[in-house]
Amino acid sequence: MPATVFERYRSIIDDWDAFQASLIRPQPAALRVNRLKADPAALRARLEERGFRLEPYDWYPDLWRVAEEPFSPALTLEHWLGRFYLQEAAAAVPVLALDPQPGETVLDLSAAPGGKSTQMAERMGNRGMVVANDPDPRRLAALSHNLQRLGVTSAVITRADGRQFPGGLAFDRVLVDAPCSAEGNARRSARARQGVGRHQRRRLPAVQLALLRRALALVRPGGVVVYSTCTFAPEENEAVVDQVLRAAEGSVTVEPLPPALPGVAGVTAWEGQRFRPEVEACRRIYPHHLDSGGMFVARLRKRGPVPWEEPGAEGGGEGSRKASAARSGVPARPGTGWVEADAGLRQRVVAWLGEAFGLDESVLEGAYAYGNEDQGIWLAALPRVPGWEAVWSAGIRLVRGHGATWKPTSFGLMQWAAGATRNVVDLDRQELQALLEGRQISAPPEAPLVRRGWIVLRYRGHAVGCGFWDGQRLRSALPHERAGELLSILRREDEGR
Numbered sequence: 001m002p003a004t005v006f007e008r009y010r011s012i013i014d015d016w017d018a019f020q021a022s023l024i025r026p027q028p029a030a031l032r033v034n035r036l037k038a039d040p041a042a043l044r045a046r047l048e049e050r051g052f053r054l055e056p057y058d059w060y061p062d063l064w065r066v067a068e069e070p071f072s073p074a075l076t077l078e079h080w081l082g083r084f085y086l087q088e089a090a091a092a093v094p095v096l097a098l099d100p101q102p103g104e105t106v107l108d109l110s111a112a113p114g115g116k117s118t119q120m121a122e123r124m125g126n127r128g129m130v131v132a133n134d135p136d137p138r139r140l141a142a143l144s145h146n147l148q149r150l151g152v153t154s155a156v157i158t159r160a161d162g163r164q165f166p167g168g169l170a171f172d173r174v175l176v177d178a179p180c181s182a183e184g185n186a187r188r189s190a191r192a193r194q195g196v197g198r199h200q201r202r203r204l205p206a207v208q209l210a211l212l213r214r215a216l217a218l219v220r221p222g223g224v225v226v227y228s229t230c231t232f233a234p235e236e237n238e239a240v241v242d243q244v245l246r247a248a249e250g251s252v253t254v255e256p257l258p259p260a261l262p263g264v265a266g267v268t269a270w271e272g273q274r275f276r277p278e279v280e281a282c283r284r285i286y287p288h289h290l291d292s293g294g295m296f297v298a299r300l301r302k303r304g305p306v307p308w309e310e311p312g313a314e315g316g317g318e319g320s321r322k323a324s325a326a327r328s329g330v331p332a333r334p335g336t337g338w339v340e341a342d343a344g345l346r347q348r349v350v351a352w353l354g355e356a357f358g359l360d361e362s363v364l365e366g367a368y369a370y371g372n373e374d375q376g377i378w379l380a381a382l383p384r385v386p387g388w389e390a391v392w393s394a395g396i397r398l399v400r401g402h403g404a405t406w407k408p409t410s411f412g413l414m415q416w417a418a419g420a421t422r423n424v425v426d427l428d429r430q431e432l433q434a435l436l437e438g439r440q441i442s443a444p445p446e447a448p449l450v451r452r453g454w455i456v457l458r459y460r461g462h463a464v465g466c467g468f469w470d471g472q473r474l475r476s477a478l479p480h481e482r483a484g485e486l487l488s489i490l491r492r493e494d495e496g497r
């Protein structure tokens with residue numbers, strides 16, 4: 001790999017030769033166990049049975065380096081079911097630095113595709129609220145997909161420019177995993193190896209600074225903000241933190257990261273500029289440290305109101321709450337700024353799950369119902385959600401459509417219907433494969449199909465999604481993309497036999 005783009009960092013990188021050598025080695029995958037859905041020992045045994053060799057990192061035992069892979073871990077049923085998230089090792093550090101706790105209210109200001117939001121919700125045990133925000137609609141689809149795949153019921157997705165993220169909610173912690181020049185991805189991305197142009201080099205720090213300032217206005221006094229990037233450029237890292245510290249006039253301090261976390265100290269000088277000495281407490285992770293990508297992480301604490309904060313509007317004030325149903329799927333109640341879950345709707349859902357699939361109310365323990373005509377019904381582990389215009393969804397969608405004809409979603413059935421006792425079909429590999437290839441099959445004679453309509457498809461005890469029974473034949477109703485992924489997994493399993 002030509003080192004020219006990174007030559008400018010020669011004086012600050014702790015081991016230049018090791019750094020360069022790491023850039024030309026292929027980057028091993030790493031996977032993070034999702035305890036919301038997986039037992040780590042069982043997952044490890046299952047993957048090792050299939051030929052994967054997994055090495056837990058000592059600073060994060062639920063993150064495993066994939067030392068040997070017979071094929072991509074993305075092509076396993078366990079990945080498809082959300083038992084783990086493929087997250088490169090360095091990218092797992094910011095959430096450990098943030099350290100969100102069960103029951104807290106946490107904002108992920110730049111969340112898509114959801115690596116860190118899913119990690120936060122998992123560490124919080126799906127208790128509390130994760131607000132996962134991103135302004136990019138294409139990336140929001142991936143964010144929603146990943147949150148639902150991993151069984152996150154405690155997240156609200158919002159679509160907003162983080163620089164203008166609405167106030168009114170007291171966040172305990174905020175993560176700013178900022179858009180950046182992504183030089184740390186150089187091992188995986190040709191684009192990252194080319195570096196960014198002069199325009200981006202100038203534009204990005206301004207966006208990053210504005211995001212970090214907004215995060216500090218939004219977090220409650222005493223709360224924590226973590227600022228991270230996956231780039232080496234000090235202009236996007238220590239320089240941004242330095243500017244915020246200067247503007248904050250003592251209301252923000254940098255905190256050291258737990259010593260067990262990987263990396264080296266932040267730099268205090270760059271190209272003639274001297275930064276505040278506190279930025280040394282930031283952490284730089286280079287590819288040669290973890291045999292991963294690169295990362296920069298700063299943990300900041302808000303000691304009191306920041307000078308750029310409008311009194312009353314941020315960090316818990318009521319001032320700027322604005323309610324709207326908009327694109328949310330969660331009807332807002334104007335004036336309150338909060339949308340209460342609909343207890344009546346939940347009762348209808350319970351009755352429907354019982355009647356359609358023989359499930360009892362206990363499967364919905366801790367889940368509250370939200371719904372409207374366009375978006376169907378979402379179930380979230382949240383008794384209320386903020387009524388911002390920016391709210392896109394809350395929790396996991398159980399059905400599309402409304403009124404008399406509810407169509408269950410595959411993610412909804414995967415989450416809540418594994419224990420179905422009626423209108424469910426247990427399929428073997430050939431049967432599931434046939435359905436996913438778009439063929440119709442006869443229902444197995446022992447299947448408890450009691451009426452025509454939507455059914456649960458189950459494979460090896462897992463609800464894998466929605467199907468349809470017309471009284472004689474079965475077909476798949478899985479979304480095209482999910483069906484295609486599962487089909488590739490089954491074909492791969494076939495090859496491995």
Ligand SMILES: C[S@@+](CC[C@H](N)C(=O)[O-])C[C@H]1O[C@@H](n2cnc3c(N)ncnc32)[C@H](O)[C@@H]1O
Pocket residue numbers: 109110111112113114115116117133134135136139160161162163177178179180207211
């Ligand atoms: C490094 S990625 C985030 C990765 C994500 N945190 C994860 O772990 O999967 C940066 C994100 O910032 C988003 N972004 C870009 N401009 C933004 C803005 N003005 N406000 C908030 N997010 C922004 C991008 O859409 C992108 O998804």
